[in-house]
Amino acid sequence: MQAFMYIVKYLVFPGFLFSAVAGLMTTWVDRKVTARIQYRVGPPWYQPFVDTAKLLGKEVVVPAGAQHTGFLLMPIIGLAAATLASTILWLVNLNPDTSFVGDTIVTLYIMTVPAIALIIGGSASANPLGALGASREMKLLFGYELPLWIAVLTTVVKVQSFSFAKILSYQDYHGVMLGSASGVIAFIVAILCSQAKLCFIPFDMAEAETEIAGGTHIEYSGAPLAVLRLNTAIMYFVMPIFLITLFWGGVSFIGWRILTSILKYVAIVVIMVLIKNTNPRVRIEQAVRFFWGPMFALSVVAMILAVLGH
Amino acid sequence: MSLALKALKKSPWVFHVNTGACNNCDIEILDCLTPRFDVERFGVVLVGSVRHADVLLISGVVTKNILPRLKRLYEAAPKPIKVVAFGACGLRCGIFRDAYNVVGPLDKHIPVDAYIPGCPPKPETIISGLVKVLSSL
Numbered sequence: 001m002q003a004f005m006y007i008v009k010y011l012v013f014p015g016f017l018f019s020a021v022a023g024l025m026t027t028w029v030d031r032k033v034t035a036r037i038q039y040r041v042g043p044p045w046y047q048p049f050v051d052t053a054k055l056l057g058k059e060v061v062v063p064a065g066a067q068h069t070g071f072l073l074m075p076i077i078g079l080a081a082a083t084l085a086s087t088i089l090w091l092v093n094l095n096p097d098t099s100f101v102g103d104t105i106v107t108l109y110i111m112t113v114p115a116i117a118l119i120i121g122g123s124a125s126a127n128p129l130g131a132l133g134a135s136r137e138m139k140l141l142f143g144y145e146l147p148l149w150i151a152v153l154t155t156v157v158k159v160q161s162f163s164f165a166k167i168l169s170y171q172d173y174h175g176v177m178l179g180s181a182s183g184v185i186a187f188i189v190a191i192l193c194s195q196a197k198l199c200f201i202p203f204d205m206a207e208a209e210t211e212i213a214g215g216t217h218i219e220y221s222g223a224p225l226a227v228l229r230l231n232t233a234i235m236y237f238v239m240p241i242f243l244i245t246l247f248w249g250g251v252s253f254i255g256w257r258i259l260t261s262i263l264k265y266v267a268i269v270v271i272m273v274l275i276k277n278t279n280p281r282v283r284i285e286q287a288v289r290f291f292w293g294p295m296f297a298l299s300v301v302a303m304i305l306a307v308l309g310h
Numbered sequence: 311m312s313l314a315l316k317a318l319k320k321s322p323w324v325f326h327v328n329t330g331a332c333n334n335c336d337i338e339i340l341d342c343l344t345p346r347f348d349v350e351r352f353g354v355v356l357v358g359s360v361r362h363a364d365v366l367l368i369s370g371v372v373t374k375n376i377l378p379r380l381k382r383l384y385e386a387a388p389k390p391i392k393v394v395a396f397g398a399c400g401l402r403c404g405i406f407r408d409a410y411n412v413v414g415p416l417d418k419h420i421p422v423d424a425y426i427p428g429c430p431p432k433p434e435t436i437i438s439g440l441v442k443v444l445s446s447l
Contacts, residue, residue, distance in 0.1 A: 031350070039345040047353050050320040054364070057314020059388040061361060213358035221361035221388040 014090030016083045023233030024048040026269055030236070033273045048233065055226035063219050065126035074124065075220070075227040078117030082234040085110045089241050092164040093251050099165030104246075107164075108152060111238065114231055115141050115197065118206070121228075122216030133215020136284045137206035140196055143291035144203075148193035150299035154186040155246045157306045168250045177247040182305035187247045189299045191268070194239040195275055196287065198232065202279040203287050211281075240268040318364055318390070319444050321353035325363030325387070329380055329416075331370025335397040338430040339367065347433045354440065360387050365443065369396040371406045372413050384420045392443050395422045396436075398429040 009015055027048045035042025062068055085107050091098040100106075115137060122134030155177055156162055159170045177183030196203035207215040220228055244251055244264050251261035282290070328336055342349045343356065357363055360383055372380060384393070395416045398404035406412050416422055423446055426439035 035348070035350060040348040041351050042348075043350050043353055047321065050317045050353060053313060054317035054321050057312065057317065058364075058390075061386070061388050209358040214362065217362075218359045219361055225362060 009091065010083065010087050014094065015087040018090075019083055019086040019234045019237055020230055023230070023235075023237035024052065026236045027233045029266070029269055030273050030276075033270060034277055037274075037277050052226050052230065055229070056223050058222035060222035060224060061219075063126050066219065067124040067126075070120055070124035071219070072224060074117040074121035075224045075231060078114035078121075078231045079227050079234070081110050081113030081117070082231050082238060086234055086238045086241070089164075089238060089245060093168070093241070093245060094253060096165035096168055099163045102162040103164050104152060104156065104162050104167070107242065108149065111197070111235070111242070112141070112145070114235055117231075118216045118228075121220070122206075122218075125216075125219035127219045129212045129214075130216055130218050132212055133206045133208075133218070137199075137216060139284050139288055140203060140206060143288040144193040144196040144295075147189050147291055147295040147299040148197070150296070150303055151186040151189040151193065152246060154182055154299070154302045154306045157303065158182065164245060167246060171249045176249040180305075181310045182302045183247055185298055185302035185305065187243065189295050189302065190243055190247070191271065192275075192295060193291070194243065195272060196291070198235055198239060198272070200272065201276045202282045204281055205284050205287065208281060236269075240265050240272070243268055315390075315447055319447060322364045322392075322440070322444060323355055323357045323362055324365045324367050325357055325360050327366055327368045327380070327383060329368055329370040329376045329400075330373040331397065331399055334430040335369035335399075338433060338436065339369070339396075341433045342436050347437065349437065349440070352440075363387050363391065365392045365394060365440075367394050367396055368400055368416055371399040371403045371409075372416055372419060373411050374413055375411070377413055377419060381420065390447075392423045392447075393420060394424045394426060394439060394443055396426050397431055398427060401425050401427055404429060 011017065025045070025048070028043070028045055031047065032042040032045075062071060088103060088107050088110070092103065119134045119137050119141070122130040122137065125131075155167055158177065158180075159167050161167065161170075171177060178187055199207055205211075205215075207217050212218070217225065217228060241251060244261075248264055251265065252258065253261075326336070326339055339356075341347065342354075360366075366384065366387060368380070384391070393416075395401055399406060400416050402415050403412055413419075424439050424443035426435055428435050431439070
C-alpha cells in the first residue's frame with residue numbers, strides 16, 4: 001500500500017502531472033513576460049499545452065546514423081529525473097516528516113541527470129551541431145556545478161544539517177536565509193547557476209537557436225521533442241522551488257502562505273526572465289571563466305561568512 | 311478532425327528556407343515577428359531546425375545548386391508538413407525567370423500548399439496566407 005501511494009504521488013501529485021502542468025504554465029509566464037518586455041502581446045495561456053499536444057501527434061524521425069536506444073531513451077530518463085526532483089522537493093515542503101538524511105544532496109544529484117541525458121542524447125543524434133551542443137553542455141555543467149554546490153553548502157553549514165526539513169524549520173525559527181549576508185550572496189550565485197542549469201540566455205550556448213540551430217535538440221522531432229520540452233518545463237518549475245526551499249522559507253499550501261508561496265515563486269521566475277531578456281549570449285569559455293572565477297569567489301565568500309556566523 | 315491536427319492549427323512552427331532570394335522577403339518575414347504584427351499571438355514561432363518544423367516557408371527562386379538540398383530538406387521534415395511558396399520568385403521565378411542557374415518555380419519540384427505573392431509580400435499578406443494554409447489542413 002505504501003509503495004502504491006508513492007507511485008500515485010510520483011505520477012499525479014506532486015509528481016508528474018502537477019509538475020508538468022505547473023511547468024508548462026511557467027513557460028507560458030516566461031513567453032508572456034518576454035513578449036511584454038518587447039512590446040508584443042504574446043501567446044495565449046494554453047500555448048505550451050497546444051505545442052505539446054501537437055508535437056505528440058507529429059512524425060518521429062530518427063536520423064540514419066543515430067544510436068536509436070540512446071537517442072530515444074535519453075529524453076525519458078531526463079523527464080523521470082526531473083519529475084523525481086520535483087516530487088522530493090514538494091513532499092518535503094508539504095510534509096517535513098518525509099524528509100530523509102541528505103535529501104539536499106540527492107536532489108542536487110538528481111537535477112544533474114536531465115543535463116547528462118541531454119548530453120548523451122545530443123551525442124547520439126549523429127549530427128555535428130548536436131555533438132557541438134552536447135560538448136558545450138558538458139563544459140557548462142563542469143562550470144556551474146562547483147559554485148552551485150558551494151552556494152547550497154552555505155545553507156547546510158548555517159543549519160548544520162543536510163536535510164530539507166531541518167533547513168525549513170531553521171528558517172521558521174531564525175528568519176529566512178535571505179535575511180543574512182551569506183544567504184544573499186549564496187542566493188545570487190545560485191540564481192545565476194540555475195540560469196545556466198536551465199540553459200537560458202546568457203548561458204544558452206548548448207541549444208543556441210540562431211547559432212547552432214538548436215544544438216542538442218536539433219535532430220529531435222515529434223514525441224521525443226515534446227518530452228524534452230516537458231523536461232525543460234519541469235526543471236523550470238523545480239529550480240525556483242529549490243531556491244525558495246533553501247533560501248526563502250519554503251512553500252506551503254496552508255492558509256495565507258499559499259499566496260506568499262505563489263508570489264515568491266513568480267518573483268524568482270520573473271527575475272530569471274529579466275536576466276534572460278537583458279543579456280546577450282556569452283561564449284562557452286566566457287561562461288566557464290565566469291563560473292570558475294567571480295562566481296566561485298563569491299560562493300567562497302558566502303561560505304566563509306556562513307562559517308563566521310553572518 | 312484529430313486532436314493533433316487541431317493543435318497543429320494553433321501552433322504552427324515555421325522553418326524559413328532561403329533558396330536564393332534577394333533578402334527582401336526575409337526582412338518582411340521578420341516584420342511579422344515585430345510588435346506591430348506579433349504572430350506569436352497565434353502560436354507561430356521561427357524554429358532553427360527543420361525537424362521541429364510544421365511549415366516550410368520557402369523564399370526565392372530555386373537555383374541549380376540548392377535543388378538537391380531543398381529536396382532533402384523536404385524529406386527530412388517530419389510529416390505532416392505544409393510548404394508555402396513565398397514572394398514573386400517562389401511563385402514564378404520573378405525577374406530571374408530567364409537566368410541560367412534557375413531551374414523553374416518551386417511547385418515543379420516539391421508539392422506546394424499555399425502561395426504568398428508579392429515582391430516582397432506585405433506582412434498582412436503573409437498573415438492571410440498563413441490563415442489559408444492552416445485552413446487547408
